[in-house]
Each structure stands twice: as C-alpha cells, then as structure tokens.
Amino acid sequence: MPPLGALGRFFPLSWAPHLCVLDDPGGASNLKSSGLCSGLFSLSQVNLCNTSSLLLQSLLEALSELKTFRLTSSHVSSEGLAHLTSGLSHCHHLEGLDLSNNQFGEEDAEVLMGVLEGMCQLKRLDLSHLPLSSSALAMLTQRLSHMTLLQSLRLSHNQIRNIGAQHLAAVLPGLPELRKIDLSGNGIGPDGGVRLAESLALCKHLEELMLGYNVLGNITALELAQRLPQHLRVLHLPSSGLSQEGALILSQALDGCPYVEEINLAENSLAREVPHFHQGLPLLKQIDLVSCEIDNHAAKPLAASLALCPALEEILLSWNLLGDEAAAELAQVLPQMSRLKRMDLEKNQITACGAWLLVEGLARGSGIQVIR
Incomplete structure (x- = not known):
C-alpha cells in the first residue's frame, strides 16, 4: 500500500x-x-x-x-x-x-451499482446528477431493498421519469428509517408522482420531501395532501406544475402541522390561491412563493396566514404581481413577526408609497436584517 x-x-x-x-x-x-x-x-x-x-x-x-x-x-x-x-x-x-x-x-x-451490494449499513446515499439509465436504476432499487438503515436518499437530476419513480415506489416502504428523500429534476409526471405519494405515506419517519422541478400536477398534490407524513418538516415542490387547485389542497393539508419548518412552492401558478392557514404553522421558518403570479387579490389572506406563523424568519415573494395594496396588508402584520430576518419583494409592482408602508411596519417591532 x-x-x-x-x-x-x-x-x-x-x-x-x-x-x-x-x-x-x-x-x-x-x-x-x-x-x-x-x-x-x-x-x-x-x-x-x-x-x-x-x-x-x-x-x-x-x-x-x-x-x-x-x-x-x-x-x-x-x-x-x-x-x-x-x-x-x-x-x-x-x-x-x-x-x-x-x-x-x-x-x-451500472458498474457503480455493483458496489452498493452488501452495503447494508448505509444511512446516507447521494447519487444526484448522474447519468442513471433505466437498467442502472433497476439495479439500484434492488440494492435499496437491503438498506433498511437508510435515512437520506438523494437522486435529484437523473431523469428517472415515471418508470424510475414507479421502481422506487415499490421499495421505499421497505426503508423504515427514511427521513429525507430528494427526487428533484427527474422528469417525473403525474403517474409517477401519484405512485410516489402513495409509497411515501408508508415511510412513517419521513421529515424532508423534495420533489421540485417535475411535472407532478394537481393530482399529485391531492395524493400528497391526503397522505402527508406525520413528522414532515420540509416540503419542496418548486416548478411542479401546480395550479390554484393544487395550492389550495396542499395548504389545507399543511394547516396546523406541528413540525413544518420550510415550504417551497416557487414557480407554480398559484395566483389567488396562496397558502391559506386558519390554525397556522408554529415552527414554520421559511416560505418560498417566488414567481407564483400572486397579485393584490391574494394579499389579505396571505398576510393573515403569515401572521399565524410566529417563527417565520424568511419570506420570499419576489417576481410576483403584488402592489401597494399588498404592501399595506403585509405592513399590518410585520410588527408581529419578531423573528423575521429576511423579506424579498423584488420585481413586484410596489411603488415608493408601498415601500414606505413596509418600512413603517418594520419599524414597529420586526428585527429584520434584509429586505428587498
């Protein structure tokens, strides 16, 4: 040696x-x-x-x-x-x-998949951004069935598509310790998304679910809403083909969840159906609604929902259609957000008048560090 x-x-x-x-x-x-x-x-x-x-x-x-x-x-x-x-x-x-x-x-x-055989003690596996062929993925799912201690699985940006999602869905319930899964950017459509949602419901300890940059659609959102993991902390679904209906279904399912810390629904066509909370999310720290076509009509329910999330540290609302009316609604609830550190409203339709209202709201109690 x-x-x-x-x-x-x-x-x-x-x-x-x-x-x-x-x-x-x-x-x-x-x-x-x-x-x-x-x-x-x-x-x-x-x-x-x-x-x-x-x-x-x-x-x-x-x-x-x-x-x-x-x-x-x-x-x-x-x-x-x-x-x-x-x-x-x-x-x-x-x-x-x-x-x-x-x-x-x-x-x-495929050669790489061979090394996974016998690795029964793996807790974290990251094979993101690799050219996994369908045959390599089939081999991977066979290996995964023996990794009963696995806690984190990252397979993002491999273009596994629906067939790959269905292969994974067959083995995920056999991973009792799974806490984090990232399948972002894999070309998964509604069929694969629904199968994954059904399968992930059986992963009782799942805390972080990242399925963004797939074309999941509202039907997957409905399936996820009916089967949200009990201990979910992180939900990332940016650019997932969701519309107003999907957003409403998810927000109703998430409302009152005691452990949720991050929600990312950026780059979906949410428009007026921004997350509506009635019970609130006590531990929510970050919400990302960038480029969701949100306008002034959604401002009041959005502000009311954010006010029910006392742990918020980061609110991302850039590249929407919010104007001074929305700024006024947000300014009313900002003093209640003592933990807020960052608010991003860049590339909206807020004028100097709306900006002044936001400054006044921040001056009444928020400890914000960055605002754009």
Whole structure:
C-alpha cells in the first residue's frame, strides 16, 4: 500500500479537521494511527485516471472501518471506476456514500451499482446528477431493498421519469428509517408522482420531501395532501406544475402541522390561491412563493396566514404581481413577526408609497436584517 503522501501528489483531498492531511510532509503513513479508519474521506474536482485510481483503490482496501466516503464533481474513467468500486467493496462499515455530480458514461453507472451490494449499513446515499439509465436504476432499487438503515436518499437530476419513480415506489416502504428523500429534476409526471405519494405515506419517519422541478400536477398534490407524513418538516415542490387547485389542497393539508419548518412552492401558478392557514404553522421558518403570479387579490389572506406563523424568519415573494395594496396588508402584520430576518419583494409592482408602508411596519417591532 502506498504512503498517504503519495496519493496526495495525484489529487487534492479534503479531510475532516481531526484527520491527517495528505500533502502534509509530516502526515502519518500508518492509517490506524491517523484516525482515518473511523472518519471522513472526501475527494472533489479530481481527474480519477488509471494511476490515481489504483492508489485510491489500495488506500480504500485498508480502510475497512471507514464511515463516510465522498467523491464529487469529478471525472472518472471506466478503469478508474472499476478501481473505485473494488476499493469501496472493502469498506464494510460505510454509513455515508456521496458520488454526486461525477462524469462517467451510462454503462459505467451500472458498474457503480455493483458496489452498493452488501452495503447494508448505509444511512446516507447521494447519487444526484448522474447519468442513471433505466437498467442502472433497476439495479439500484434492488440494492435499496437491503438498506433498511437508510435515512437520506438523494437522486435529484437523473431523469428517472415515471418508470424510475414507479421502481422506487415499490421499495421505499421497505426503508423504515427514511427521513429525507430528494427526487428533484427527474422528469417525473403525474403517474409517477401519484405512485410516489402513495409509497411515501408508508415511510412513517419521513421529515424532508423534495420533489421540485417535475411535472407532478394537481393530482399529485391531492395524493400528497391526503397522505402527508406525520413528522414532515420540509416540503419542496418548486416548478411542479401546480395550479390554484393544487395550492389550495396542499395548504389545507399543511394547516396546523406541528413540525413544518420550510415550504417551497416557487414557480407554480398559484395566483389567488396562496397558502391559506386558519390554525397556522408554529415552527414554520421559511416560505418560498417566488414567481407564483400572486397579485393584490391574494394579499389579505396571505398576510393573515403569515401572521399565524410566529417563527417565520424568511419570506420570499419576489417576481410576483403584488402592489401597494399588498404592501399595506403585509405592513399590518410585520410588527408581529419578531423573528423575521429576511423579506424579498423584488420585481413586484410596489411603488415608493408601498415601500414606505413596509418600512413603517418594520419599524414597529420586526428585527429584520434584509429586505428587498
């Protein structure tokens, strides 16, 4: 096995603060004494060619107790991927694996799926921004069925489409510890969205749900509203093909949820059906309604709903159709928002008169730090 310094000459490595640095001349060559066996191994923006990948393989083979491995935003050759998967197969105690944003061919992605076999202790898996083919995804779902400890699954921007969503929906109920899932930007339509909503309802511990930049439509919103996870904290559905009907259904389902901290419905055609709350959300910290075609007609119910969310820190309403009437309504409730730190109203139709009303409202009690 090569000394640590040899590997550091081929590509830069970043480590957790308590671990040795590879390009440090005094760095330990003894892996066990370095503390690396129980820590984090992170690579980013490297060219994993044949020589460097052989060194990496050799190092990983000695790290059987490694907990977290990250290789991101890198170019990986076919041979390099083979060396990587061989090395990772010796890391039997991995809890975190991040291979996002790497460049390799679709056929190589199938090779990558092979390394997941036997990784039954994984708690965090990130395969975002990869060229996952339908066959690679089928292999992935087979591997996922054995990862019963998995808590976080990120597969965004892979274009898995409806068929991929249906494959995933079949295995998600078998992940009892799942708390976070990100399937944003995958070309999923209403059929796949409905199947996912049905499946995710069985994930009893789910806290963060990110399905934005898919064409889910109102039918998926209806299915989600009927099956919202009990402990939901984060719901991201930007640019999801929702209209006024979908927004109304979701807001009714979310109203009164005790744990929700973030809601993102940006870039949907909500118009007058902005979230209407009657009970409020006691822990809501951020709401994103950017570019939702919201106009003055929605201002009063919007302001009333925001007033029922005492923990709000960030309100994003830029690129809408709000004017001075909306500014006046918001100004009335701003003094109640003692935790508000940021309000974004950029690119609306508010004049100097409306801006002055907002300033007066803020002066009466808000601790806001940024307003646009």
